[in-house]
Amino acid sequence: MKRPPLQAIGHGVLALFEAVGRLSLFALEATSHCARPPFYPRLLLRQMVEIGFYSLPVVGLTGLFAGMVLALQSYTGFSRFSAESTIPTVVVLSITRELGPVLAGLMVAGRVGAAMAAEIGTMRVTEQIDALTTLSTNPHKYLIVPRLLAGLLMLPFLVLVTDIIGVGGGYLVSVFKLGFNPDAYINNTLEYLEVMDVASGLVKAAVFGYLIALMGCYHGFHSRGGAQGVGKATTNAVVTGAILVLIFNYIITEAFFAQ
């Protein structure tokens, strides 16, 4: 069915507002359940292991190669005006402030956001969520809250690991390939690094973790129509999760460092 252009625009805008409103209500309801019993510590622990532990290889590799390529690229650029000594600082600041949180966030959005949407979506279409309700268990508390909290708590941990491995990657390339002095590299790395650089990255990570889990849960929870619906929910969870990571990355950077 084809609509007149003006009607199509209006329809699109209304649909957007509806989606934002529905998401906000879902987020509010889920978050409010975080503070109200009953709590499920065992489920929280399982999600923390799922997100924190099992994502380690993925974010570790991401961090390693990001740090390595960063050192290599900065060298080719900075050596043109003999500023090689700033490479350790460039690497550590880029990693802790930006690349660590964003790359880890994007990888986790792909790994964890997708898994959450697929699992909860399958539970929805096979009536397992309805079954929870009939067994006097609130699906928000049982399914959503542990995932949101685990995302919020574990992403900072993952980003800290990414930071360390990323700086290590820069160190490896600089020392073994570019011929830097190992002690001088470490000194330069630490000299200009401030607590705020790392802290801002961890705050970003916590926000990203919450948003990724929220997107995974939201799209899974509202999936409709069998396997196809679950597939669509998974795609939407990853895409919206990744986009929100990038948007909030800018907003938080602005909040922390804008003069």
Add this chain to the structure above:
Amino acid sequence: MSTPESAHNGHGTNEPKIALRGLCKAFGGAVVLDGLDLEIGTGESVVVIGCSGVGKSVMLKCLLGLLRPDAGSVTIDGEELSRSRTAREAAMRKIGMLFQNAALFDSLSVWENVAFGLIQARGMPHRQARGLAIETMAQVGLDADSADLYPAALSGGMRKRAGLARAIATKPEIILFDEPTTGLDPIMADVINDLIVTCTHELGATALTITHDMRSARKIADRIAMIHDGAIVWQGPAAEIDSSGNAHVEQFINGRAEGPIQLAVAHAAAG
């Protein structure tokens, strides 16, 4: 639990256990329930029959509070469900439900599924709940060896049994069955029917079943109600179903393509 008197006579003057009055529900422009009335007495077993897509499942979801009806009321023991969240939660504790595909939790083993209501809603310790779960599983013909299996490893019939065990584990006053025999071979279907009859009788529970399997309906029901176009078009004792004198019912129980239901089927296919 039901008093012997009310268990005997569901149509008595006592307040019905479950009452659906003037229930309406539409999705977009499609009216699914249109003023549906149904009362079920304490200890009575009512089977609601009807074609696919006439609103049987929607009726059940309204009763469970999973869907909010557009109009009408749902009361359990005289308590209006839509009145408050606490009323709904209190009602939910009286209800056990067997879902069409059993809806077992994939991430939990069979005994954890069966004991879910006991552990989560009643706060029973795990060890005690496991014992009780295995006891309930034995009641539906599942041996203790299958307690630690995961639902993915079960056959269709075993999943139904496990789902039934989960529904009755908390000894609910009301049990709802959503297409209990769909997808089973005729012999397994009969086994499940027998289990439903025995379990409901042992618990003295009120049962509401929706199905389009007439063998199942005849076996389980004290009373049969036929739903069509979002309302009950006929209801009466199970024994009278063959002499109902209602064209809809006759067409349905004889499985004829020609009759008054023809049009609705064509509509559903087009929609």
